[in-house]
Amino acid sequence: MAETQRDQPAPRAPGRWSGGALDRHPLLLATVGAACIGVGIMIAVVVPESDGPAWVMAVAGCLAAGVMLLGRVAFARLRPGSRAAL
Numbered sequence: 459m460a461e462t463q464r465d466q467p468a469p470r471a472p473g474r475w476s477g478g479a480l481d482r483h484p485l486l487l488a489t490v491g492a493a494c495i496g497v498g499i500m501i502a503v504v505v506p507e508s509d510g511p512a513w514v515m516a517v518a519g520c521l522a523a524g525v526m527l528l529g530r531v532a533f534a535r536l537r538p539g540s541r542a543a544l
Contacts, residue, residue, distance in 0.1 A: 487531050488527070491526075492528065494520050494521075494523045494524030496524075498516075498519075501520060502517045
């Protein structure tokens with residue numbers, strides 16, 4: 459008789475790597491979000507305003523990326539049924 463997939467043992471990797479990045483690396487994502495906000499503030503302070511719209515877009519992009527990352531991590535931690543805490 460031929461073997462089916464049920465006859466073979468399941469690999470351990472799916473159990474080890476299940477869950478999203480918010481479950482496995484929340485502290486890393488929070489650090490990257492804070493770094494994005496820091497870079498946005500640094501660009502706003504260091505770069506002169508005479509560079510035109512590129513300066514404004516760089517600051518807005520860095521701040522938006524940081525706020526989105528930190529907001530997503532906070533939402534994942536505060537939602538009911540979250541498995542891990544920071």
